[in-house]
Amino acid sequence: MNLVSLSSPKGGVGKTTLTANLAHALKRLGHRVVVIDFDVQNALRLHFGLGFGEGRGFVAQAVEIDDWRRLLVPSASGIELLPYGEVSDAQRLAFESWLSAHPEAVAQRLGPLLNEPRCVVLADLPPGPSPSLTAMGAADAIQVAVLLADSASLSVLPRIEGGDFMGPGVRPYYIINQVDRRRRLSSDVADFLQDRLGSPLLGNVHRDEAIPEALACEQSIFDYAPASAAAHDIDTLARSVSRLLPSLQSHGVVAPAL
Ligand SMILES: Nc1ncnc2c1ncn2[C@@H]1O[C@H](COP(=O)(O)OP(=O)(O)OP(=O)(O)O)[C@@H](O)[C@H]1O
Ligand SMILES: [Mg+2]
Numbered sequence: 328m329n330l331v332s333l334s335s336p337k338g339g340v341g342k343t344t345l346t347a348n349l350a351h352a353l354k355r356l357g358h359r360v361v362v363i364d365f366d367v368q369n370a371l372r373l374h375f376g377l378g379f380g381e382g383r384g385f386v387a388q389a390v391e392i393d394d395w396r397r398l399l400v401p402s403a404s405g406i407e408l409l410p411y412g413e414v415s416d417a418q419r420l421a422f423e424s425w426l427s428a429h430p431e432a433v434a435q436r437l438g439p440l441l442n443e444p445r446c447v448v449l450a451d452l453p454p455g456p457s458p459s460l461t462a463m464g465a466a467d468a469i470q471v472a473v474l475l476a477d478s479a480s481l482s483v484l485p486r487i488e489g490g491d492f493m494g495p496g497v498r499p500y501y502i503i504n505q506v507d508r509r510r511r512l513s514s515d516v517a518d519f520l521q522d523r524l525g526s527p528l529l530g531n532v533h534r535d536e537a538i539p540e541a542l543a544c545e546q547s548i549f550d551y552a553p554a555s556a557a558a559h560d561i562d563t564l565a566r567s568v569s570r571l572l573p574s575l576q577s578h579g580v581v582a583p584a585l
Contacts, residue, residue, distance in 0.1 A: 331447065332449075332450040332471065333473055334460055334472060334492075336455055337454060337475075343364075343374070346362060348548050354404060356565060357445070360446075361399065361409070364410050364451050366451060371411070371451045381410075386412050423457075426458035426462055471500045475503070501528045530560060537555040
């Protein structure tokens with residue numbers, strides 16, 4: 328199944344930013360890319376040119392519509408979105424309790440998208456435990472934990488490795504975000520994590536001001552600063568992600584590295 332989720336026990340580590348820019352990178356590699364936002368902050372859409380006034384989303388209709396392809400919102404980049412949408416508290420609670428009772432529904436409702444050759448679905452999760460995180464386990468998603476190169480991320484690592492966060496039996500992958508080699512602590516923690524995590528570490532992303540600047544200009548990192556360290560890192564990450572997905576591999580997509 329071509330479903331990849333980005334989650335973290337801690338907030339503000341870059342899940343939404345990386346989901347969006349990985350989507351752009353995978354699109355550049357020639358794939359059909361769908362992104363789905365499970366966070367009530369509804370911020371993923373901002374990376375795809377959907378403004379603050381755009382309240383459309385899948386959550387309000389997620390229960391009654393059993394094929395979520397009908398709820399896809401197109402974007403100028405060609406990436407298709409399932410934004411969370413603007414919802415009332417009652418709608419959010421109803422969605423969460425439905426998802427808690429039916430964690431298998433995500434895979435069913437994304438249905439054919441998950442088995443379509445050359446299609447990848449990226450899910451942006453809220454921080455911490457959530458019904459959507461449980462649903463990712465039920466969907467057998469490739470689950471990626473986003474860490475920062477700091478001591479707080481080190482302190483949550485045993486929970487992730489021990490299965491307390493994503494659930495027992497899940498084999499997590501990792502991304503270390505906001506690595507700053509000019510800072511000793513950041514550099515030392517990144518090196519430590521690299522040794523500790525081994526091959527499930529999909530890659531590192533430098534701390535790079537081009538990332539927030541790109542969002543402020545409503546552009547992907549590849550349009551805003553194609554020669555930046557972050558663009559190079561995210562392109563490399565996308566290639567690592569696509570190697571994990573058999574149906575992307577079998578179609579032999581070729582694109583020059585940045
Ligand atoms: N590699 C990076 N370099 C510089 N800034 C970054 C980088 N990655 C993310 N940021 C910035 O960090 C902030 C948090 O990013 P983001 O909102 O993507 O985190 P999040 O994990 O989705 O947060 P939340 O837990 O609230 O959903 C944003 O201002 C973003 O621009
Ligand atoms: Mg987020």
